Amino acid sequence: MPAPIRLRELIRTIRTARTQAEEREMIQKECAAIRSSFREEDNTYRCRNVAKLLYMHMLGYPAHFGQLECLKLIASQKFTDKRIGYLGAMLLLDERQDVHLLMTNCIKNDLNHSTQYVQGLALCTLGCMGSSEMCRDLAGEVEKLLKTSNSYLRKKAALCAVHVIRKVPELMEMFLPATKNLLSEKNHGVLHTSVVLLTEMCERSPDMLAHFRKLVPQLVRILKNLIMSGYSPEHDVSGISDPFLQVRILRLLRILGRSDDDSSEAMNDILAQVATNTETSKNVGNAILYETVLTIMDIKSESGLRVLAINILGRFLLNNDKNIRYVALTSLLKTVQTDHNAVQRHRSTIVDCLKDLDVSIKRRAMELSFALVNGNNIRGMMKELLYFLDSCDPEFKADCASGVFLAAEKYAPSKRWHIDTIMRVLTTAGSYVRDDSVPNLIQLITNSVEMHAYTVQRLYKALLDDISQQPLVQVASWCIGEYGDLLVSGQCEEEEPIQDEVLDVLEGLLVSNLSTPVTRGYSLTAIMKLSTRFTSVNRIKKVVSIYGSTSLILYCCNDPISSWISFNFHLTECPLSVCQTFQLQLLSPSSNVVPALNQGTVTQVIRVLNPQKQQLRMRIKLTYTLKGSPVQDLAEVNNFPPQSWQ
Amino acid sequence: MMHFMLLFSRQGKLRLQKWYTATAERDKKKMVRELMQIVLARKPKMCSFLEWRDLKIVYKRYASLYFCCAIEEQDNELITLEVIHRFVELLDKYFGSVCELDIIFNFEKAYFILDEFLMGGEIQDTSKKSVLKAIEQADLLQEEDESPRSVLEEMGLA
Numbered sequence: 112m113p114a115p116i117r118l119r120e121l122i123r124t125i126r127t128a129r130t131q132a133e134e135r136e137m138i139q140k141e142c143a144a145i146r147s148s149f150r151e152e153d154n155t156y157r158c159r160n161v162a163k164l165l166y167m168h169m170l171g172y173p174a175h176f177g178q179l180e181c182l183k184l185i186a187s188q189k190f191t192d193k194r195i196g197y198l199g200a201m202l203l204l205d206e207r208q209d210v211h212l213l214m215t216n217c218i219k220n221d222l223n224h225s226t227q228y229v230q231g232l233a234l235c236t237l238g239c240m241g242s243s244e245m246c247r248d249l250a251g252e253v254e255k256l257l258k259t260s261n262s263y264l265r266k267k268a269a270l271c272a273v274h275v276i277r278k279v280p281e282l283m284e285m286f287l288p289a290t291k292n293l294l295s296e297k298n299h300g301v302l303h304t305s306v307v308l309l310t311e312m313c314e315r316s317p318d319m320l321a322h323f324r325k326l327v328p329q330l331v332r333i334l335k336n337l338i339m340s341g342y343s344p345e346h347d348v349s350g351i352s353d354p355f356l357q358v359r360i361l362r363l364l365r366i367l368g369r370s371d372d373d374s375s376e377a378m379n380d381i382l383a384q385v386a387t388n389t390e391t392s393k394n395v396g397n398a399i400l401y402e403t404v405l406t407i408m409d410i411k412s413e414s415g416l417r418v419l420a421i422n423i424l425g426r427f428l429l430n431n432d433k434n435i436r437y438v439a440l441t442s443l444l445k446t447v448q449t450d451h452n453a454v455q456r457h458r459s460t461i462v463d464c465l466k467d468l469d470v471s472i473k474r475r476a477m478e479l480s481f482a483l484v485n486g487n488n489i490r491g492m493m494k495e496l497l498y499f500l501d502s503c504d505p506e507f508k509a510d511c512a513s514g515v516f517l518a519a520e521k522y523a524p525s526k527r528w529h530i531d532t533i534m535r536v537l538t539t540a541g542s543y544v545r546d547d548s549v550p551n552l553i554q555l556i557t558n559s560v561e562m563h564a565y566t567v568q569r570l571y572k573a574l575l576d577d578i579s580q581q582p583l584v585q586v587a588s589w590c591i592g593e594y595g596d597l598l599v600s601g602q603c604e605e606e607e608p609i610q611d612e613v614l615d616v617l618e619g620l621l622v623s624n625l626s627t628p629v630t631r632g633y634s635l636t637a638i639m640k641l642s643t644r645f646t647s648v649n650r651i652k653k654v655v656s657i658y659g660s661t662s663l664i665l666y667c668c669n670d671p672i673s674s675w676i677s678f679n680f681h682l683t684e685c686p687l688s689v690c691q692t693f694q695l696q697l698l699s700p701s702s703n704v705v706p707a708l709n710q711g712t713v714t715q716v717i718r719v720l721n722p723q724k725q726q727l728r729m730r731i732k733l734t735y736t737l738k739g740s741p742v743q744d745l746a747e748v749n750n751f752p753p754q755s756w757q
Numbered sequence: 758m759m760h761f762m763l764l765f766s767r768q769g770k771l772r773l774q775k776w777y778t779a780t781a782e783r784d785k786k787k788m789v790r791e792l793m794q795i796v797l798a799r800k801p802k803m804c805s806f807l808e809w810r811d812l813k814i815v816y817k818r819y820a821s822l823y824f825c826c827a828i829e830e831q832d833n834e835l836i837t838l839e840v841i842h843r844f845v846e847l848l849d850k851y852f853g854s855v856c857e858l859d860i861i862f863n864f865e866k867a868y869f870i871l872d873e874f875l876m877g878g879e880i881q882d883t884s885k886k887s888v889l890k891a892i893e894q895a896d897l898l899q900e901e902d903e904s905p906r907s908v909l910e911e912m913g914l915a
Contacts, residue, residue, distance in 0.1 A: 118865075119862055122861065122862055126861075165864075165865065166864065169772075171771075189902045190898040190902050191903065192902075194895070194899065195865065198868055198869070205779070205781070206779045207779070228891070228894060228895045231873075231891070231895075235872050238876045239872075239876060242779070263891065266881055266882060267876060267881060270876040270879055270881060273877055274877040300882035300883065300887060303880055303881075303882070303883050304879070304880075307880075345884045345885075345886050348839065348843075354836065354839060355840070355880055355883045356883055358833055358836045394839065395836075395839050397835055398836040398838070402836070433802075433803070433804040434804045434805050434835065434838070437804045437834075468802045469804050471803070471804060471807060472804065
């Protein structure tokens with residue numbers, strides 16, 4: 112049996128494959144060879160074969176038949192075997208499968224091995240993928256190693272303990288004694304991993320948190336030494352001494368200082384020092400400042416310190432590095448509620464970020480901008496936000512439109528401004544507004560009685576320009592139906608259209624390909640309503656007769672006084688209509704012909720859904736010809752028994 | 758903590774995957790595929806962070822390789838960029854001006870280095886020197902294993 116090919120040679124061979132099929136063939140051939148090699152229980156080449164298997168696994172091919180082989184490698188005495196075996200275990204074994212438990216004994220032995228690198232392999236494997244059962248079995252060994260004076264092992268034991276605690280939180284207590292003098296270590300590896308371990312314990316247990324508060328002075332001292340110490344080549348990153356450790360200490364201080372006045376006070380000075388002295392020209396310095404800001408904002412810091420933190424974020428916003436701008440916006444979003452005034456000072460910089468090229472930055476800037484809108488800045492802010500709405504990507508338009516409507520509702524300085532703002536949104540982003548905005552806007556317009564003429568005129572003009580944006584068309588149709596008399600009567604400032612022009616526009620909506628069925632319903636209803644306001648009744652009747660024989664959706668005003676239902680004996684069954692307060696369903700009339708000489712009646716049932724229990728009123732209009740002349744009869748029914756709607 | 762780290766090429770070939778949370782094989786495959794698509798579609802002008810599921814993704818491109826990490830909400834994105842950079846420096850020092858081919862042909866060594874630098878999604882040692890020294894020593898141990906046996910040893914006579 113020739114020796115199995117070497118790993119690098121296999122990699123080279125596979126890379127020469129020109130097609131997926133060719134690659135698969137090579138892999139299958141090699142897998143077959145490896146399988147038979149495994150069957151022969153060959154110790155010499157097991158390591159090489161498993162390594163090849165791991166390569167093929169990374170390419171996406173199944174490698175589960177190598178799992179047991181990994182266990183055999185781990186049990187071997189050779190370091191090379193163990194190295195590959197543990198790597199294989201981490202890549203191929205899954206805590207869901209029981210086979211992983213077979214590792215436990217090997218790991219236990221290796222944790223007590225005479226060679227620290229073997230102990231390291233075992234700690235690493237346990238610390239990366241140890242299941243709860245394994246952690247339970249081996250926690251004692253880890254705890255022992257946490258107390259060793261060997262810093263290589265101690266640092267690994269600390270992170271292994273972190274993993275054990277994450278998997279089996281109840282075991283946290285047993286590690287407490289070993290934490291006693293962890294922070295007295297000089298070795299940065301041990302220090303770093305110890306801080307991680309302490310952080311994990313404090314986050315999970317209020318008792319631990321209370322217990323470790325006494326470490327604040329020591330942590331402050333360590334941090335101070337890092338900042339004040341001279342150049343240390345081993346831990347230097349761009350002129351800063353061990354930024355990784357600094358960031359972790361700042362994070363632990365955050366947890367310890369949270370909701371504790373004394374601790375917060377004890378760390379006040381060092382935080383101010385880090386905030387003012389850290390070099391900001393490179394990412395590493397800004398990473399420390401970022402963590403510092405998060406800590407200042409979370410603990411009970413004095414207001415001067417908080418302002419300092421917000422100002423750091425404000426400076427971040429002006430940084431050329433987009434990553435820095437991104438974290439600044441994210442952080443400001445978190446603090447805008449609690450430190451509103453401080454964040455307001457950076458409003459113009461934030462608004463400038465709306466023009467940023469990065470999508471994530473734009474989104475955050477938009478969210479933050481809405482959070483900063485108030486009664487004082489509404490006009491200026493809305494200008495910027497509407498400009499943003501004009502030019503932003505479609506993915507933002509719906510949210511931005513909603514945000515504008517909400518802000519306008521809360522802070523509109525005048526009704527006219529409010530209507531203008533709504534108009535602007537509908538004309539620039541009309542296709543993106545949410546469905547519920549149409550009835551909401553109709554409600555708003557209805558309530559602004561003095562603006563009716565202005566509103567209908569503006570909406571009419573908008574329709575003349577563009578009928579593609581459905582929400583705009585729907586609101587406009589509704590308004591014209593409701594206030595069409597104001598539109599043609601000369602109440603508007605500009606030249607008013609004549610009735611036929613208006614009807615042209617509405618009819619145009621009915622026939623247009625761009626109009627959805629919902630929009631057609633709106634425009635047809637508007638036309639019908641205009642029969643009470645306009646004089647061109649014949650034309651209206653004609654339109655209704657053409658379109659009325661198909662299904663129709665009626666839209667009623669939610670103002671009970673002008674509730675208006677049209678029915679015509681040409682109409683057949685109608686589906687439910689959409690309306691804020693009522694839903695109507697007209698069933699088929701009993702007949703299309705009313706018998707002459709009072710010889711019979713025609714009935715038509717109208718089902719009304721009135722969940723808000725609004726008062727029912729009905730206006731009836733009859734049009735007919737008598738001896739060749741048109742007659743029109745109007746009546747109102749106001750005496751529906753209260754039981755019918757209450 | 759870091760949930761996972763991925764290294765992949767511009768062509769979407771996975772070069773390294775390290776998972777620090779227990780995840781089913783098919784879920785891993787799905788997540789890798791999804792993330793690679795998202796990251797490879799990003800334009801150069803975009804920032805190095807994005808939100809994905811309930812995690813934050815931090816990625817950086819070094820020559821032909823993307824280094825992509827998933828961290829939690831409370832983790833510091835900016836320092837994660839430094840973690841990625843430190844790992845690249847370690848690879849660079851070990852291989853001597855590292856390139857993608859080094860990682861392809863010596864993937865197991867890349868894993869050994871990563872496993873000496875991070876554990877359970879956290880940094881083990883912040884000293885470059887210390888990490889490289891440990892790898893060096895472990896490599897020596899490996900060499901001792903493989904030292905050739907004399908002919909007499911092979912025959913069982915020594």
